[in-house]
Amino acid sequence: MKYQAIIDEIHAEVQYLFGRGNVADYIPALAGVDARKLGIAVHTLDGECVEAGDSRERFSIQSISKVFNLALAMRIVGDEVFGRVGVEPSGNPFNSLVQLEQEKGIPRNPFINAGALVIADILLDHLDRPNEEMLAFVGKLRCDDVRYDESVVESEKACGFVNKALGNFMKAHGNITHDVEAVLDAYYHQCAIEMSCVGLATSFLFLANGGVVPGTGMRVLTASQAKRVNAIMLTCGFYDEAGSFAYHVGLPGKSGVGGGIVAVIPGLLAIAVWSPELNRYGNSVLGIKVLELFTTRTGKSVF
Ligand code: GLN
Numbered sequence: 001m002k003y004q005a006i007i008d009e010i011h012a013e014v015q016y017l018f019g020r021g022n023v024a025d026y027i028p029a030l031a032g033v034d035a036r037k038l039g040i041a042v043h044t045l046d047g048e049c050v051e052a053g054d055s056r057e058r059f060s061i062q063s064i065s066k067v068f069n070l071a072l073a074m075r076i077v078g079d080e081v082f083g084r085v086g087v088e089p090s091g092n093p094f095n096s097l098v099q100l101e102q103e104k105g106i107p108r109n110p111f112i113n114a115g116a117l118v119i120a121d122i123l124l125d126h127l128d129r130p131n132e133e134m135l136a137f138v139g140k141l142r143c144d145d146v147r148y149d150e151s152v153v154e155s156e157k158a159c160g161f162v163n164k165a166l167g168n169f170m171k172a173h174g175n176i177t178h179d180v181e182a183v184l185d186a187y188y189h190q191c192a193i194e195m196s197c198v199g200l201a202t203s204f205l206f207l208a209n210g211g212v213v214p215g216t217g218m219r220v221l222t223a224s225q226a227k228r229v230n231a232i233m234l235t236c237g238f239y240d241e242a243g244s245f246a247y248h249v250g251l252p253g254k255s256g257v258g259g260g261i262v263a264v265i266p267g268l269l270a271i272a273v274w275s276p277e278l279n280r281y282g283n284s285v286l287g288i289k290v291l292e293l294f295t296t297r298t299g300k301s302v303f
Contacts, residue, residue, distance in 0.1 A: 001298060003042045004050040010293045011040055011052040014286050021277030021285035024257040029155035030060060033276045037259075038286055041197035042294075043205055044269040045214055051198055058145065058194040059274050060152050062256030063094065065190035066116045067204070067229065072137050073119045074225050076126045084122070084175055085115045087232055094239045094282060095162045097169065105173025109236040111254065113187075114166045117176065120186040124178045131189045138193065141203035141213055141220070145196055152192035153185075160184065191256075200262045200272035207233075207252070208264040230266060234302070241281040249291045250301030261287040265300055 018036055025031035039054035073081045090108040092099050100107060100114050107115035120130075127133045131148070138146045156163070167180040176183055195203070206213045211226035213219075221229065233252035238245040245253065253263030259276035261284055271294060275286035295301045 003044075003048065003298070006294065006297050007040050007042060007050050007052045010290050010297070011038060013293065014038070014289045017286050017289055018277065021279050023259070023276045024062075024278055024282070026159070027152065027155055027257070028159060029149070029152045030258060030276075033059070033259075035277050037274065037276055038290075039197040039274040040271070040290055041201040042269055042271045043198075043201040045205065045209055045267070049198070049201075054274065055197040057274075058196050058199075059260060059276070060149060060191070060256070060258035061193045061195050061200065061260050062191045062258040063111065063113075063116070064200065064254045064256040064260050064262055065193050066111045066119075067207075067233065067254050067262075068134065068138055068193075069116055069119045069123070069190055070110045070232070071220060071229060072134065073122050074221055074229070077122060079225070079228075081110070081119060081122055085110050085118045087228075087236075089235045089242050091240050095166065097162065097165060100166060100169060105170045105175040107170075109232060111232065111236045112239065113163055114170060116190070117163070117167050117183055117187055118170065120190070121176045121178050121183050124182060124186060130186045134186075134190055135193070138195075138203055140216075140218060141206060142215060143195065143199040143203040145199045146203075147194055148189055149192045149194045153188045156188045156191065157184065160188070163187070197260070197272040197274050200260060201270045204262045204264055204270040204272070208266050208268060208270050210266075230264065233264075238283050239281055241279070241283055245283070245288065249288065250295050250303045251291065252302065253291070255283045255287070257282045259284045259287065261291060263291055266302065268300065
């Protein structure tokens with residue numbers, strides 16, 4: 001299928017939605033991002049790569065990094081990670097403390113903040129230089145435009161009182177083993193990875209390809225693990241909007257408060273969208289609409 005015409009048409013069509021959301025100003029370094037941005041990139045397993053708008057501009061991937069975090073941990077320790085974090089949708093905001101208290105420090109899934117902190121804690125057991133090794137891992141997914149924005153790291157460290165509370169609460173329950181500050185440092189670095197839509201679509205292709213990076217042939221995960229990551233993206237990738245995303249879009253995906261969303265169609269392609277205005281769930285307003293129109297117009301989804 002030729003995707004360029006579809007992408008161009010959708011890019012023009014969703015412009016009316018600008019002004020309906022807000023950029024993530026709870027992280028001061030993100031508050032100044034230009035809200036009127038829209039980038040789209042589609043990368044197929046056949047090697048077709050089409051893009052529209054601000055598709056090459058780097059942005060803060062934020063919680064999209066939780067997928068890299070999980071994939072790297074599963075690569076190292078396998079399904080053992082699920083002894084300390086669940087695989088159920090939370091139905092709650094991404095930084096909710098209430099549920100964690102009720103469930104005694106075991107996060108519902110790896111894609112809410114508490115879950116990602118536990119995964120980062122697991123990685124600290126195995127990596128000598130976690131921040132360097134995370135960047136190297138993403139680089140191996142055939143993405144060379146990846147780096148940290150240290151100003152975002154510092155900004156989150158200065159204002160991340162809720163994340164600190166989540167970390168301390170889980171430490172009290174024995175589900176964080178390292179120093180909470182060290183876990184937060186690794187977590188904030190992941191969140192502060194800067195990539196473009198083109199880079200993100202490329203780097204997620206292994207999840208459309210049974211765990212293998214197309215082109216290099218590197219196996220990141222077993223086929224079964226890749227299927228599981230996709231299942232968690234479908235059920236938990238959009239926090240308390242996961243059901244609505246599955247209903248409107250019908251793809252496994254992951255969002256971040258930088259305004260990015262990546263989704264995959266197993267066996268076919270990965271698509272990344274970036275537009276910084278967020279809805280009340282912390283998901284990109286234009287991003288969701290672009291993906292909804294994409295699956296409608298192409299007739300492709302996992303259902
Ligand atoms: N760094 C952000 C935070 O910890 C990530 C949240 C997100 O993208 N949903 O709050």
